Amino acid sequence: MTRPTPQQHLLENLTSAQRTAVTHCDGPLLVLAGPGSGKTRVITHRIAYLIATTVQPEHILALTFTNKAAGEMRHRVAELVGPGRTTICTFHSLCARLLREFAADLALAPNFSIFDRADTLTALKEATRQADLDPKNWPPAVTCEKISRAKSKLQGPAEYQEQADDFQSKQLAKIYHRYQQILQSNSALDFDDLLLRMVDALRNNESVRSRLARRYRYLLVDEYQDTNQAQYVIARVLCRDHNNICVTGDPDQSIYGWRGADISNILDFERDFPQARIVRLEQNYRSTGHILSAADGLIRNNSLRKHKDLWTQNPVGQLVEVVCCPDERAEARYIAGRIAQYVEDGGSCKDIAVFYRVNSLSRTLEQAFRSAVIPYQMIRGVAFYARREIKDVLAYLRVIVNPDDELSLLRIINVPARKIGAKTVKALQDRSRTSGTPVRQLLAEPDNIPSLGRAAGSLQKFAVLLDELSAVPQSPVKNLLERLMHLTGLDSEYAADRHEDGTAMDNINELISSAAQYDQDNPQGDLEDYLQQTSLVCDVDAFDPAQGAVAMMTLHAAKGLEFPVVFMVGLEDGLLPHSRSVDYIASIEEERRLCFVGMTRAKRNLVMSYARYRTLRGLTNRTVPSGFLAELPAESFQHIQSDVSFDSEFLDKFTKATDTAVRQSARQGSTRRVSRSAFVAQLVAGSSVYHPRFGLGKIEQISKFGKFTRAVIDFEQAGPQTMMREYANLQKSPEQQSQQFPR
C-alpha cells in the first residue's frame, strides 16, 4: 500500500465528469454546471490540482463577481493547499488594483477615486445641467443605465455619439461627454471605467499586456454567463498567449442581462475557442427530488434556452409548498411562525433564508421577525456604505487621498455645518470654472473671490482643517478615522444626536471597527487600498453564516449560496416577474431564471408564498398570483391556504380583468386626481368617497389604530369594508370633486 500522492488525494470523491474538469491542464475548458452540481468544488480542486502538479500559485488568476465569492474560494483553496499567492478576486477589484499599479504607463493618477452609484448620479445631474438639459426630463438614473450599457459595450463618448441616430441618443451623447469630463477633472473612475480602462490598457499597451500575460498563465472565470463585453475582452486578451482559460457557468442562471451581461459569451465559447474541452455537470447533489423537478419544470418554459437534463439521486423529499396568505403581514407572520416551529423542532436559524425580488419587501418581514424574536441578518452591504454619515466620513478620506475629488470635497464642505452654504459653493464653482483653478486650491485664497464676503473666513478655516487632516498618518486607518472624527467635530455632532437614535454614531463605530479589521488583515495596506475596497463591496459580501441568524436577501444576492430551508415571498404578478420587465420576452425569461436561481438554493424545504393583498408604496392592492406558479409541475408541490377567509369566488371576482375595468370606469368618472394627503385630511364620517375597486361608498366611522387611521366604509355594491391604509386609494366621489375643485 502506497500513500496517495497529493494529486490523487485531490481527486478523491469526485465524479468522473468533475475529475475531467479538475485534471484538465492546458488549453481552454468550459464547465457547464447546473445548480448544486459541485461547481465550486471543481474550481477549488482544480486550482489546488494545478498547484500540486506543475503550476506556480502566483501564475493562477481566478475571477469572480462578488468579493464574497472570491473570499469563499480563497478560503477553500487555502484549506486544500494552504494559503498561497494565487490571485482570487473580482473583475472590478483586479482592474482597480492593476490600474493603480500601471498608472504611470497609462497616464492615470494612481490615487484616482472610484465613484459609486450615488456619486455617479450626482455627477450625472451636473453633467446634464452642463449640457443645457433639465435633469427632470433626463433623469440621471436612466442616463446612468444607458451610459453604463454603452461603457460595458466598450463605447466611449465619441463612439456613442457616432452611432447616435435619434434625438434622444444625440442628447445623451452630450451628457455622456460632459460626464466623462467631470470624471476626468475629479480624477475619478466609475465602476464601468475600471473595466474599460483595463481593456484600453490591454489593447493599446503591449508592454502592460505582455507583462500581465506572463504573470497570469492560468485563468479561471466563474459565473461566466454574467460577463459583459468588457469583461469578456479582458479575459480573452489576458489568455491570448497561452489559451489557458477555464470558464464555469450556467446559462440558466444568467440574471444580470439588465446590467449588460451578455449570455452569448458563454454560448459562443466553443466558437471563440474551437479546441475547447467541454464538461457538463448536470447531476444535482444539493436539492431533494421535488425541489429539483419543480425548478426544472419552471425553467423548461424558457424558449431561448439550450435544453439540459437536471437530475438527482437524492430522495424526493417533501413537496414544495405554495402558500397563499391574505396580505403581506400575514405572509410575514406565517413565515415567522414556520421558522419558530423549525427552531423548536431542533433546527437552527442559520439553515434558513428568505428571498424577495425587491428590497422593499424586507421591511414587513423584519417587523414580523422582530416581534417574534427571530434573529435575522439582512444582506445589504451597499446600504451600509450608502448611509449618509458613512459616505460623509469616507468623502473626507477621499479628499485626503485625491484632492481633485471635487465631488467629495463639495459633499463635506459644509459637514458638519460651518456656514458654507449653497451660495458660497456656487461662487466657488464659478470661480473655479472661469479661472481653471481647482476648488481645493481656491479654499486657501478666498480673498481672490470678492463675492464671497464673510464666508471667506469659514473657507480658510476649512482649508486649514483639510491640511491638518492630510498631515495625520494614513495608517493604521482606524487611528486616522478616530482622529478625523475628532478634528472635524463630527464626533460631537453625532454624539449630540444620540438622544433620539444613536444609529449615526453606531454606524460610525461599525465603520471604525471594520477599518481596524482591515488594518489587521492588510498590514501592508494603505489608505488608497482601503478606499478601493470599501468602494467595491456589495450586498452578499456582508453575509456571515456564522451569526446563526435567518438570512434575508434579494434573489440576485442569493446566487451561489445554498440553504436547507428557503422561503421565497411575493410570488405575484408584477413582483416576480417584475412589472418593469414584462415588456420583453427576453426579460420575462430572465425573471424566470431569477425564480429558478432562488428555488435551486433550497436543499430540503422550499416554501413559495404570495399575498392576496399587498401594500406597496403605501397603497394596498389586489394581487394576481405569479404566472410562474402555474408552471410548476403539479406533482411537485402542494397548495396551502394560510389563515382563513379565502374563497375562490372572491378571488375570481377580482381577477385582473375586472380590476382594470373598474379602474377605467373610475378614471372616467373622476375628473381630477386629488393630492393624497390633502384629501385624507378631509376624511370625516359621513362623507362619500369613491374607491377604484369598490365603487361609491360612505364613511361610517373613522378611528385611530396605532399610528394608522382606520376607516369603516359602507360601499353601495360591495357592502361595508374596513380599511386601514387602503383609504389612500379613495377619491372624492365625482359630484363632490366638482364642488370642491371647480375648474
Next chain:
DNA sequence: TTTGCCGTCCTTTTT
C-alpha cells in the same frame, strides 16, 4: 443659512 413644510415623483435587481 438653515429649517421645516408641502407637493411631486418614483419605484428592480448591482459591480
Next chain:
DNA sequence: GGACGGCAAA
C-alpha cells in the same frame, strides 16, 4: 412610504 426639490419663514 420615502426621497427630493421648491418655497417661505426663522
